[in-house]
Amino acid sequence: xxxxxxxxxxxxxxxxxxxxxxxxxxxxxxxxxxxxxxxxxxxxxxxxxxxxxxxxxxxxxxxxxxxxxxxxxxxxxxxxxxxxxxxxxxxxxxxxxxxxxxxxxxxxxxxxxxxxxxxxxxxxxxxxxxxxxxxxxxxxxxxxxxxxxxxxxxxxxxxxxxxxxxxxxxxxxxxxxxxxxxxxxxxxxxxxxxxxxxxxxxxxxxxxxxxxxxxxxxxxxxxxxxxxxxxxxxxxxxxxxxxxxxxxxxxxxxxxxxxxxxxxxxxxxxxxxxxxxxxxxxxxxxxxxxxxxxxxxxxxxxxxxxx
Amino acid sequence: xxxxxxxxxxxxxxxxxxxxxxxxxxxxxxxxxxxxxxxxxxxxxxxxxxxxxxxxxxxxxxxxxxxxxxxxxxxxxxxxxxxxxxxxxxxxxxxxxxxxxxxxxxxxxxxxxxxxxxxxxxxxxxxxxxxxxxxxxxxxxxxxxxxxxxxxxxxxxxxxxxxxxxxxxxxxxxxxxxxxxxxxxxxxxxxxxxxxxxxxxxxxxxxxxxxxxxxxxxxxxxxxxxxxxxxxxxxxxxxxxxxxxxxxxxxxxxxxxxxxxxxxxxxxxxxxxxxxxxxxxxxxxxxxxxxxxxxxxxxxxxxxxxxxxxxxxxxxxxxxxxxxxxxxxxxxxxxxxxxxxxxxxxxxxxxxxxxxxxxxxxxxxxxxxxxxxxxxxxxxxxxxxxxxxxxxxxxxxxxxxxxxxxxxxxxxx
Numbered sequence: 127x128x129x130x131x132x133x134x135x136x137x138x139x140x141x142x143x144x145x146x147x148x149x150x151x152x153x154x155x156x157x158x159x160x161x162x163x164x165x166x167x168x169x170x171x172x173x174x175x176x177x178x179x180x181x182x183x184x185x186x187x188x189x190x191x192x193x194x195x196x197x198x199x200x201x202x203x204x205x206x207x208x209x210x211x212x213x214x215x216x217x218x219x220x221x222x223x224x225x226x227x228x229x230x231x232x233x234x235x236x237x238x239x240x241x242x243x244x245x246x247x248x249x250x251x252x253x254x255x256x257x258x259x260x261x262x263x264x265x266x267x268x269x270x271x272x273x274x275x276x277x278x279x280x281x282x283x284x285x286x287x288x289x290x291x292x293x294x295x296x297x298x299x300x301x302x303x304x305x306x307x308x309x310x311x312x313x314x315x316x317x318x319x320x321x322x323x324x325x326x327x328x329x330x331x332x333x334x335x336x337x338x339x340x341x342x343x344x345x346x347x348x349x350x351x352x353x354x355x356x357x358x359x360x361x362x363x364x365x366x367x368x369x370x371x372x373x374x375x376x377x378x379x380x381x382x383x384x385x386x387x388x389x390x391x392x393x394x395x396x397x398x399x400x401x402x403x404x405x406x407x408x409x410x411x412x413x414x415x416x417x418x419x420x421x422x423x424x425x426x427x428x429x430x431x432x433x
Numbered sequence: 434x435x436x437x438x439x440x441x442x443x444x445x446x447x448x449x450x451x452x453x454x455x456x457x458x459x460x461x462x463x464x465x466x467x468x469x470x471x472x473x474x475x476x477x478x479x480x481x482x483x484x485x486x487x488x489x490x491x492x493x494x495x496x497x498x499x500x501x502x503x504x505x506x507x508x509x510x511x512x513x514x515x516x517x518x519x520x521x522x523x524x525x526x527x528x529x530x531x532x533x534x535x536x537x538x539x540x541x542x543x544x545x546x547x548x549x550x551x552x553x554x555x556x557x558x559x560x561x562x563x564x565x566x567x568x569x570x571x572x573x574x575x576x577x578x579x580x581x582x583x584x585x586x587x588x589x590x591x592x593x594x595x596x597x598x599x600x601x602x603x604x605x606x607x608x609x610x611x612x613x614x615x616x617x618x619x620x621x622x623x624x625x626x627x628x629x630x631x632x633x634x635x636x637x638x639x640x641x642x643x644x645x646x647x648x649x650x651x652x653x654x655x656x657x658x659x660x661x662x663x664x665x666x667x668x669x670x671x672x673x674x675x676x677x678x679x680x681x682x683x684x685x686x687x688x689x690x691x692x693x694x695x696x697x698x699x700x701x702x703x704x705x706x707x708x709x710x711x712x713x714x715x716x717x718x719x720x721x722x723x724x725x726x727x728x729x730x731x732x733x734x735x736x737x738x739x740x741x742x743x744x745x746x747x748x749x750x751x752x753x754x755x756x757x758x759x760x761x762x763x764x765x766x767x768x769x770x771x772x773x774x775x776x777x778x779x780x781x782x783x784x785x786x787x788x789x790x791x792x793x794x795x796x797x798x799x800x801x802x803x804x805x806x807x808x809x810x811x812x813x814x815x816x817x818x819x820x821x822x823x824x825x826x827x828x829x830x831x832x833x834x835x836x837x838x839x840x841x842x843x844x845x846x
Contacts, residue, residue, distance in 0.1 A: 264793035295639060299574050
């Protein structure tokens with residue numbers, strides 16, 4: 127197995143968060159923000175709706191408004207698409223545990239592709255280092271391993287992100303219906319409807335949901351301008367976000383960023399409904415497992431041992 | 434006297450009542466206002482910077498706020514559960530104090546709703562939760578259920594209590610056609626708000642510490658302890674500072690009921706601990722984190738044992754008739770009950786439920802100063818509301834503040 131330089135571990139949330147950033151807001155800024163908010167609310171109050179209930183023509187106008195807002199804020203032309211799910215598609219993912227070397231390239235490719243906040247750090251993928259003699263056991267998992275070179279002897283790696291459950295506990299508990307499963311199997315969040323109660327985070331058995339505890343920051347020039355309204359568009363503080371199988375890519379026939387970046391080809395992605403797909407081949411021919419099977423979440427994210 | 438004049442006299446008289454008090458009263462009010470100001474300042478900081486000023490993180494995504502919310506739902510429920518013996522057995526000594534139980538319930542529900550409001554990341558969008566204007570995920574989400582039952586419970590209690598008091602003020606008897614059905618409805622609703630709140634946690638298979646069917650009964654048992662504990666202390670304060678009379682017999686009866694509730698509470702905790710320790714599965718981790726700590730992570734252990742000790746102490750003091758009659762031991766028992774239930778139901782329920790997190794990481798949560806200040810502010814709002822309502826309600830139920838001579842007497846106090 128190839129050895130590979132390891133990317134830095136995530137900053138433990140407790141440390142990045144404790145350094146609370148002082149942000150002074152002038153009275154004028156506050157007044158203008160408040161006025162804008164009031165105006166915005168008035169304009170939408172007569173029909174502010176969760177995304178999937180907004181009429182098509184008005185949605186287009188809202189997306190254009192978002193594009194203008196993001197383009198202004200980040201100084202680059204941002205597109206916000208709403209590409210819907212294609213018929214006869216059910217996305218699924220497979221990850222080869224015997225191949226993963228724990229380099230965390232997927233973690234950082236995901237951050238850049240999906241415009242996660244850099245400070246405070248938000249990572250949609252956590253790579254867990256596990257002991258070979260203990261097997262897949264979360265109580266001995268280490269997400270903060272620091273190694274000059276990976277893989278380390280005696281260890282293997284289990285990257286975990288949203289498992290896109292068919293029986294998703296997170297969408298069931300959401301009190302406002304701000305998160306749901308789209309027809310192609312992707313569990314998405316409406317960032318404009320989420321109230322930030324974090325019930326979904328308590329319900330998720332995989333730690334896949336992440337909250338914007340502070341104002342998310344993306345350095346100028348680092349924004350990925352190709353965004354999807356339910357995916358990688360910039361998020362406000364106070365809402366929950368998660369992996370969407372790179373909805374902005376996969377609905378246009380591309381692979382997720384983590385699949386493309388993986389140096390050892392451990393990550394596989396495809397259409398579960400296509401009998402000729404690689405994902406179907408893996409499920410039918412390899413030793414496949416899902417995490418926490420006993421919880422009956424029925425993930426569409428499979429782990430397998432190819433060798 | 435027409436309605437408008439009657440009502441304006443009621444408002445003016447109430448204002449006069451709450452604006453007159455001795456030094457202790459004003460010191461108490463000033464203390465609450467200081468806490469509220471501090472809480473408001475801390476909350477302004479939280480609105481500006483986000484919940485990052487709390488100690489909550491992705492690993493422990495609920496903390497002190499939700500712990501207090503859970504505890505106060507119990508207080509709200511239990512205060513009204515006193516209605517059961519009063520109305521079912523028509524036992525007059527307790528019946529007199531039902532109105533105070535309902536006032537406590539109203540204040541507790543206001544605190545509950547405020548704790549939810551300060552906990553959510555986007556309070557500007559709270560209306561998304563409401564039926565009709567927003568979009569409630571009902572009946573799938575238990576949180577939607579909880580919002581509904583809490584608000585209905587609030588409305589019922591608020592209606593009953595204002596109706597009874599206002600009628601008493603106008604010198605008329607309350608309307609039994611309105612009050613009796615609502616009071617009877619409030620009993621299952623009190624059990625209901627607590628059960629639904631327990632189900633909020635209970636239904637999450639991802640969190641084995643909560644995913645135990647003993648949770649709802651145990652919630653009720655501890656609520657039947659903590660709610661009356663507050664009420665007993667309030668009643669004694671009232672008896673001390675006003676001409677309000679309550680029979681020792683009533684206080685003793687409530688303390689006795691608390692002893693049984695506390696026994697049940699301890700028994701259910703014991704049953705849960707037995708199941709976890711004897712079966713010794715990987716789910717034991719959460720219980721161990723609470724009672725023993727995991728490795729160097731022992732932040733909550735002193736709290737866990739303090740709660741056990743306080744609850745056992747309260748049980749011993751309340752089960753013994755002699756220590757129920759002794760004022761010193763009675764009040765020690767009340768404080769021990771309150772503190773014990775507060776610890777076990779607040780932090781003791783929420784934090785071990787989330788530690789270690791679903792991927793095995795141990796993040797030791799301890800509330801930040803900002804969270805403590807906001808929470809103290811919310812409590813201060815609740816206690817202020819409760820104090821002001823008592824200030825008006827007590828003279829009314831004593832017949833000292835009534836429409837005919839209300840102005841005169843209120844001014845004289």
